[in-house]
């Protein structure tokens with residue numbers, strides 16, 4: 120499998136188009152800011168005129184009043200410039216923050232629309248770095264561009280024009296200096312972009328590595344994996360340092376060559392201009408002002424060229440963001456009226472991406488409306504995959520999953536999922552209170568609704584015993600609750616949703632017998648809701664699904680048996696075999712009676 124952190128390359132044009140898309144809603148603000156910054160930059164050109172006027176007029180005249188007027192004009196001018204500069208800086212900062220916040224929001228919104236498959240082929244930390252740290256890298260580029268670039272471009276034009284008017288022969292020096300600086304910058308463009316891409320990808324890996332270790336900290340500690348994790352993180356960290364140092368070397372070389380070219384240009388002006396002063400074709404004041412203008416020209420030219428550094432880093436970030444934004448969202452149909460009815464799999468074949476063996480090899484089954492079907496079978500048989508297809512987390516490559524005879528793909532995705540409640544294998548909770556977790560799908564539910572659902576899930580008693588009852592914080596992913604408690608909260612959440620279809624994935628595995636009994640009560644409560652709930656229960660503990668209307672036995676991606684518990688036991692097939700095995704195991708583990 121290819122490394123999902125390694126980005127497909129996008130053309131500069133495609134990235135610039137994306138940048139335009141990002142900036143377009145702020146067109147008016149951008150243009151006003153460009154005007155303001157350009158005006159500020161143009162003001163800069165006034166500075167050397169003060170010097171020229173002082174050298175050539177104020178000082179030679181030696182008039183005290185003129186000195187005072189000159190000082191007042193000088194002070195007033197620079198105060199005005201400082202105010203305008205401050206406004207430009209602040210507005211550019213505000214604009215950047217708005218743009219980047221929009222980019223971050225758009226990226227996150229898009230992330231939420233992507234299919235589960237997109238999440239399963241990239242580590243979650245790497246995905247979150249796309250919506251958190253990549254926009255930050257973009258921020259550097261936009262901030263630099265918004266605060267200075269336009270002004271610098273204007274300054275270059277204004278100052279170049281002044282230089283030509285002042286002395287076009289001297290100004291010709293720039294015909295050699297400027298193209299040379301441009302060639303140097305261009306030469307470093309691709310290496311800098313490549314290095315920036317590598318850095319962004321390393322940041323993604325670094326985030327992914329730490330997120331994985333942190334979210335699995337109990338396993339890390341239980342298996343004394345701290346050193347291993349430290350080394351993994353250390354390797355990525357070192358790679359990040361090395362890449363940054365290498366990139367810095369390139370930036371340093373680029374800046375060094377540009378600086379030396381600019382300084383040689385100044386040297387040439389001093390020699391040629393000095394010779395002109397000797398020949399009386401130029402005054403000393405003119406040469407001084409010319410050199411000051413030359414420096415004023417080189418400043419913005421260098422800034423524009425050094426912007427290359429931020430530009431390439433921003434472009435690399437934008438490339439990663441573009442690749443996220445170009446990922447196809449989940450697509451659903453247009454039907455929003457989701458009927459109640461039989462769920463059926465018709466000759467479904469399904470293979471996970473990058474896997475050779477199909478997980479389902481032509482499975483057909485029917486789960487009539489209002490009934491409970493239990494999926495059983497050995498590990499890897501394809502039970503969770505069936506549940507995944509019913510929830511439309513994946514779509515079959517062949518055959519169809521239907522509800523009341525309609526292919527699930529014809530339904531609007533949100534409308535369909537509103538009808539489905541899921542109690543996943545690992546009953547994930549969100550940080551927040553117990554109550555907020557129970558009403559996750561129905562944020563407007565009343566306290567009474569929440570408590571009713573909790574009672575049916577047999578969770579009310581334990582919730583009341585918590586320090587703050589329903590307002591107790593469960594911690595990240597519910598770490599402050601036990602496995603059984605989390606499961607009961609997850610079941611209450613599913614009950615409150617009042618869905619028509621319940622997918623209960625291995626809700627009773629990993630639990631001790633006592634918890635199993637509690638969960639069994641909760642399931643009974645759920646089934647007793649008696650409002651036509653169709654349930655698909657995946658269970659390893661066969662005792663919990665004895666009462667199911669149909670037991671569907673799967674092996675190796677196929678349905679091998681189906682029927683009621685009694686019938687399947689009488690038939691003596693695979694289910695009977697699993698039943699006997701489980702009973703024997705239970706007998707063996709049951710403590711001896713005194």
Ligand SMILES: Nc1ncnc2c1ncn2[C@@H]1O[C@H](COP(=O)(O)OP(=O)(O)OP(=O)(O)O)[C@@H](O)[C@H]1O
Pocket residue numbers: 239471472474478496497498499500501502503504505
């Ligand atoms: N996201 C995935 N990507 C690739 N292969 C997968 C993925 N999920 C499951 N599989 C594979 O598909 C097959 C069926 O898996 P499935 O999870 O449906 O089995 P199961 O019967 O639910 O097993 P268990 O009871 O152990 O959870 C297995 O071979 C498994 O390795």
